[in-house]
Amino acid sequence: MASKDRILRLKEETRINILEAALQIVKEEGWQALSMRKIADVIEYTAPIIYEYFASKEAIILELTRKGFLILARDMEAAKEKHHLPAKQLEAMWLAYWNFAFAEKELYQVMFGVNTNCCELAKIIPESEAPYDLIAEALEKMMTQPTEDEVCTKYFTFWSVIHGLISINLVNRGRSEEMNHEVLKTAITGIIRTIND
Amino acid sequence: MASKDRILRLKEETRINILEAALQIVKEEGWQALSMRKIADVIEYTAPIIYEYFASKEAIILELTRKGFLILARDMEAAKEKHHLPAKQLEAMWLAYWNFAFAEKELYQVMFGVNTNCCELAKIIPESEAPYDLIAEALEKMMTQPTEDEVCTKYFTFWSVIHGLISINLVNRGRSEEMNHEVLKTAITGIIRTIND
DNA sequence: TACATTTGCTTAACAGTGTTAAATTATTTA
DNA sequence: TAAATAATTTAACACTGTTAAGCAAATGTA
Numbered sequence: 001m002a003s004k005d006r007i008l009r010l011k012e013e014t015r016i017n018i019l020e021a022a023l024q025i026v027k028e029e030g031w032q033a034l035s036m037r038k039i040a041d042v043i044e045y046t047a048p049i050i051y052e053y054f055a056s057k058e059a060i061i062l063e064l065t066r067k068g069f070l071i072l073a074r075d076m077e078a079a080k081e082k083h084h085l086p087a088k089q090l091e092a093m094w095l096a097y098w099n100f101a102f103a104e105k106e107l108y109q110v111m112f113g114v115n116t117n118c119c120e121l122a123k124i125i126p127e128s129e130a131p132y133d134l135i136a137e138a139l140e141k142m143m144t145q146p147t148e149d150e151v152c153t154k155y156f157t158f159w160s161v162i163h164g165l166i167s168i169n170l171v172n173r174g175r176s177e178e179m180n181h182e183v184l185k186t187a188i189t190g191i192i193r194t195i196n197d
Numbered sequence: 198m199a200s201k202d203r204i205l206r207l208k209e210e211t212r213i214n215i216l217e218a219a220l221q222i223v224k225e226e227g228w229q230a231l232s233m234r235k236i237a238d239v240i241e242y243t244a245p246i247i248y249e250y251f252a253s254k255e256a257i258i259l260e261l262t263r264k265g266f267l268i269l270a271r272d273m274e275a276a277k278e279k280h281h282l283p284a285k286q287l288e289a290m291w292l293a294y295w296n297f298a299f300a301e302k303e304l305y306q307v308m309f310g311v312n313t314n315c316c317e318l319a320k321i322i323p324e325s326e327a328p329y330d331l332i333a334e335a336l337e338k339m340m341t342q343p344t345e346d347e348v349c350t351k352y353f354t355f356w357s358v359i360h361g362l363i364s365i366n367l368v369n370r371g372r373s374e375e376m377n378h379e380v381l382k383t384a385i386t387g388i389i390r391t392i393n394d
Numbered sequence: 395t396a397c398a399t400t401t402g403c404t405t406a407a408c409a410g411t412g413t414t415a416a417a418t419t420a421t422t423t424a
Numbered sequence: 425t426a427a428a429t430a431a432t433t434t435a436a437c438a439c440t441g442t443t444a445a446g447c448a449a450a451t452g453t454a
Contacts, residue, residue, distance in 0.1 A: 046403070047441085048405090062322070069327065090339070090355075093332060094355060109367065111318075112360060113311055125262060131273060138286045138287045149376070152376065158291060161384065164360040164362070166298040171313060191383065193387065194383050242432075248414085400451070404447080405447090407444080408442085410440075422427105
């Protein structure tokens with residue numbers, strides 16, 4: 001009964017088609033536009049048959065998330081293998097991580113909970129620039145020859161660490177209080193040390 | 198006609214009620230559970246009257262976002278005023294920022310695009326731990342006396358900077374390529390310097 | 395070949411969403 | 425009191441995820 005195999009192969013194929021269709025829609029219109037009926041449209045079926053392959057929309061998203069982690073791991077491993085010095089390996093792996101985030105930004109978004117809906121905030125909400133102004137003022141006083149560019153760079157360095165740590169804590173909550181404190185301290189003193197340097 | 202004033206005051210009041218109801222629902226059930234009909238239930242009206250006060254659900258969310266930025270700015274200003282040394286001011290302001298994020302985590306989420314849906318990822322997707330394993334291995338080789346705790350701390354320090362910078366770039370896209378590179382380099386070399394220190 | 399059964403797929407439906415228009419009720423004005 | 429205006433609701437539309445019922449084609453069995 002080789003026809004059984006053929007049918008199983010076909011089923012596996014539409015499973016893949018569903019995932020590909022979903023990712024295609026997300027890449028074209030964003031996560032919020034993803035719907036079961038749209039996926040069905042792309043694979044030229046009606047919505048209910050998707051449930052023969054996935055328990056829910058959530059399950060499809062989860063599978064894409066899993067695929068994302070597999071690609072990320074593959075990229076980081078490849079980067080690691082190109083070097084022998086641990087320090088170089090570190091640098092290469094984080095660069096691979098960085099590149100992955102932008103090459104597969106839709107996957108990165110769902111893997112680490114990054115919403116892109118609220119872009120161009122400053123134009124709609126002017127108040128959103130207050131934090132920058134406050135920090136920039138202090139930074140300028142600390143620098144011997146402050147330039148707009150340098151202040152901005154330092155600001156983003158600080159902001160990145162802190163926002164990153166907050167995001168990580170909010171998304172997969174937990175971590176010990178001490179570790180957070182340690183991370184913050186290490187990062188902030190490390191960055192402050194690089195001012196006028 | 199003082200009754201005009203009274204009516205205007207009442208209208209202003211239900212406007213506030215709508216915003217408070219929305220925030221209440223979000224705090225109790227999360228952003229994804231927020232709906233116009235639920236808001237209407239809380240303020241004891243039917244959904245359509247909300248449109249007399251806000252053009253859309255999006256507008257309500259935007260107003261809450263704005264309120265969030267106002268609170269954040271107030272907190273940071275208060276922190277700044279308590280110190281004179283710019284370095285101390287910086288530290289205090291970032292701490293205020295940090296505290297705000299957890300005190301008003303729902304507001305922080307919508308202000309900076311942090312999704313909390315995908316928590317406890319490691320339990321559902323084991324592959325999500327691969328990046329940690331890869332990085333940890335390299336970190337251990339670099340440390341003279343590596344402990345699990347220390348490796349973890351360093352990992353999170355790195356991850357925070359990079360994820361933070363990525364998030365910021367994805368959410369309000371833009372920034373110059375050079376600045377990103379500069380921020381990354383500054384942060385990474387700064388952190389590496391603190392290893393075995 | 396003829397019938398029964400399973401499979402693949404679709405249509406219809408339910409409960410929910412944001413949003414709008416029409417209908418209704420209450421309030422104010424003349 | 426009657427007319428006009430404002431406040432509020434009901435009904436509806438187009439969408440969402442999801443489930444159950446129906447149908448039609450392929451398959452298994454006699």
